[in-house]
Amino acid sequence: xxxxxxxxxxxxxxxxxMRSFLTTLGIIxxxxxxxxxxxxxxxxxAEITGRFAELGAGKIAVQAYGTPxxxxxxxxxxxxxxxxxxxxxxxxxxxxxxxxxxxxxVLENVHIEGKNHTFFRYNPxxxxxxxxxxILDMESKNKICIINQAVAQKxxxxxDPVGRKMQIGGTTYEVKGILNEDATSDVMSLMAGTxxxxxxxxxxxxxxxxxxxxSVSSLEIYVxxxxxxxxxxxxxxxxxxxxxxxxxxxxxxINLDSLLETMNTMNDMMxxxxxxxxxxxxxxxxxxxxxxxxxxxxxxxxxIGLRKALGxxxxxxxxxxxxxxxxxxLLGGFLGLIxxxxxxxxxxxxxxxxxxxxxxxxxxxxxxxxxxxxxxxWAPARKASMLNPIDALRSL
Amino acid sequence: xxxEILSMRDIVKVYQIGDEEQTVLKGISLxxxxxxxxxxxxxxxxxxxxxxxxxxxLDIPTSGTYILGGRNIPELDQKQLARIRNREIGFVFQxxxxxxxxxxxxxxxxxxxxxxxxxxxxxxxxxxxxxRVGLEDKMYHRPNQLSGGQQQRVAIARALANNPTLLLADExxxxxxxxxxxxxxxxxxxxxxxxxxxIMITHDPNIAKYARRIVKILDGSLIExxxxxxFREH
Numbered sequence: 128x129x130x131x132x133x134x135x136x137x138x139x140x141x142x143x144x145m146r147s148f149l150t151t152l153g154i155i156x157x158x159x160x161x162x163x164x165x166x167x168x169x170x171x172x173a174e175i176t177g178r179f180a181e182l183g184a185g186k187i188a189v190q191a192y193g194t195p196x197x198x199x200x201x202x203x204x205x206x207x208x209x210x211x212x213x214x215x216x217x218x219x220x221x222x223x224x225x226x227x228x229x230x231x232x233v234l235e236n237v238h239i240e241g242k243n244h245t246f247f248r249y250n251p252x253x254x255x256x257x258x259x260x261x262i263l264d265m266e267s268k269n270k271i272c273i274i275n276q277a278v279a280q281k282x283x284x285x286x287d288p289v290g291r292k293m294q295i296g297g298t299t300y301e302v303k304g305i306l307n308e309d310a311t312s313d314v315m316s317l318m319a320g321t322x323x324x325x326x327x328x329x330x331x332x333x334x335x336x337x338x339x340x341x342s343v344s345s346l347e348i349y350v351x352x353x354x355x356x357x358x359x360x361x362x363x364x365x366x367x368x369x370x371x372x373x374x375x376x377x378x379x380x381i382n383l384d385s386l387l388e389t390m391n392t393m394n395d396m397m398x399x400x401x402x403x404x405x406x407x408x409x410x411x412x413x414x415x416x417x418x419x420x421x422x423x424x425x426x427x428x429x430x431i432g433l434r435k436a437l438g439x440x441x442x443x444x445x446x447x448x449x450x451x452x453x454x455x456x457l458l459g460g461f462l463g464l465i466x467x468x469x470x471x472x473x474x475x476x477x478x479x480x481x482x483x484x485x486x487x488x489x490x491x492x493x494x495x496x497x498x499x500x501x502x503x504x505w506a507p508a509r510k511a512s513m514l515n516p517i518d519a520l521r522s523l
Numbered sequence: 524x525x526x527e528i529l530s531m532r533d534i535v536k537v538y539q540i541g542d543e544e545q546t547v548l549k550g551i552s553l554x555x556x557x558x559x560x561x562x563x564x565x566x567x568x569x570x571x572x573x574x575x576x577x578x579x580x581l582d583i584p585t586s587g588t589y590i591l592g593g594r595n596i597p598e599l600d601q602k603q604l605a606r607i608r609n610r611e612i613g614f615v616f617q618x619x620x621x622x623x624x625x626x627x628x629x630x631x632x633x634x635x636x637x638x639x640x641x642x643x644x645x646x647x648x649x650x651x652x653x654x655r656v657g658l659e660d661k662m663y664h665r666p667n668q669l670s671g672g673q674q675q676r677v678a679i680a681r682a683l684a685n686n687p688t689l690l691l692a693d694e695x696x697x698x699x700x701x702x703x704x705x706x707x708x709x710x711x712x713x714x715x716x717x718x719x720x721x722i723m724i725t726h727d728p729n730i731a732k733y734a735r736r737i738v739k740i741l742d743g744s745l746i747e748x749x750x751x752x753x754f755r756e757h
Contacts, residue, residue, distance in 0.1 A: 433620045438637040440601070441601055
């Protein structure tokens with residue numbers, strides 16, 4: 128009985144190929160729009176999240192502007208912060224500009240960064256050759272440095288820089304390692320945007336002595352449990368408030384996780400708005416289906432009358448027409464699904480990001496089109512089932 | 524005489540046309556026994572189509588009782604009426620009413636589908652019926668590949684599908700020429716001889732005479748008559 132209804136519906140759609148196709152076009156467009164939008168936006172979101180996770184997940188940045196009395200954070204303050212629960216490590220940032228030289232070759236205005244061993248522990252692939260700094264380098268304020276390829280090419284052309292000496296601001300330093308430029312640089316340095324091709328890192332304790340500064344104005348806190356980020360921030364605020372005597376604007380805490388959250392919320396909102404617009408197309412498509420079903424019912428009035436005379440119950444007539452409209456819209460849904468995935472695949476290649484099939488999009492596309500078929504097919508099917516068989520037979 | 528299969532008492536049908544009420548059937552009583560072949564003869568506008576719709580359970584009377592297969596039809600709902608039409612009545616229409624997209628075989632299967640007969644049994648039964656009406660070589664033809672007489676035979680096979688209590692034919696020769704009309708009437712005769720009860724509605728006395736019993740309907744009332752009466756009055 129049910130399989131007969133399916134067979135009859137299918138035959139009817141095939142008998143009116145052109146009309147059926149034009150009718151489903153609305154559904155095809157709606158589902159295509161929904162699926163490609165969701166797939167692309169979700170892909171973007173995943174991409175952004177992934178990059179953020181690489182760069183800065185589980186990291187809190189602190190900018191200490193200080194007060195007239197206390198310019199920045201001392202070693203003692205850093206020690207206090209690193210003792211906070213769930214803090215895995217603290218890495219201070221120190222930047223100053225100096226000239227560097229070797230054998231008469233001079234580079235002016237090079238950004239020199241002061242970092243500690245913790246920084247290298249959390250950016251393990253940063254040093255491609257030679258070695259990173261360790262805690263002993265910090266304590267004994269060793270005059271060593273790690274340089275990038277640009278500096279190596281300029282000052283050590285044709286030589287292996289590791290183990291050789293160079294001058295930074297008139298002091299002799301030994302090159303201990305080469306920076307791996309391909310490794311993901313940390314997001315903080317990116318944001319700070321030194322803008323220079325040359326990059327030299329020295330132990331931050333050495334840098335403090337060299338630059339003649341007694342305090343650190345910027346540091347990063349590595350959190351051991353990312354679920355506890357908020358607690359760590361609260362604790363850090365407590366420490367910083369005490370350090371700077373509760374003065375407003377003396378410091379700023381930037382949480383990358385919360386930044387990511389904001390971005391995701393924005394993405395979600397965008398998805399919702401776009402899907403809302405696309406569902407208008409689906410609504411229009413549904414009205415198209417309803418129209419075709421109404422035409423189909425009036426075209427087949429005598430057939431309905433005959434079927435009723437032969438013993439079809441109202442329910443079986445209704446089911447038959449309902450199946451037909453669900454079929455039509457599901458057909459549109461599947462075509463839209465294929466088209467939508469195709470479009471988003473092409474778009475992903477064009478944007479240059481990984482193509483991810485969104486199961487939510489597939490579920491929405493197919494679910495929506497089936498729902499449209501039922502909702503917009505209901506009234507015509509009901510109309511067909513209520514036809515008076517006598518009037519229906521007479522209409523031939 | 525066989526057992527009573529259909530009994531109508533004081534059937535009245537009133538149609539509301541605008542503000543006016545029109546009484547189409549004015550208290551019709553009719554009893555039909557198993558194995559009968561009855562013609563209901565009447566001119567157009569006499570109410571014979573309305574009577575046929577009521578007999579066929581397509582319409583319900585305004586008042587009166589109509590017992591078919593032991594049930595009072597006016598008390599039944601749409602679903603039950605559909606069941607009665609499916610199991611108890613086989614319709615033969617003037618314009619054949621075959622579905623053009625389906626083959627002869629599939630057309631005959633339709634009532635069997637609604638009776639929820641399994642596909643294999645359905646096919647077997649439809650084949651038997653088409654053989655019975657002499658269309659064993661036309662089973663896979665569509666209606667437009669068949670002549671009028673052949674189409675009406677398919678329709679008769681379809682009417683017989685669920686082995687109904689009653690064959691109800693409405694002007695079965697109305698769309699056929701005289702020769703094929705005669706052949707169709709011969710088929711009805713044979714079916715009656717095999718035990719099928721038949722009610723035929725017609726305006727044509729020459730067709731009505733194939734029946735064993737003739738009732739005339741005139742202006743909404745029934746008059747029992749014989750072949751002779753009929754011919755005298757026409």
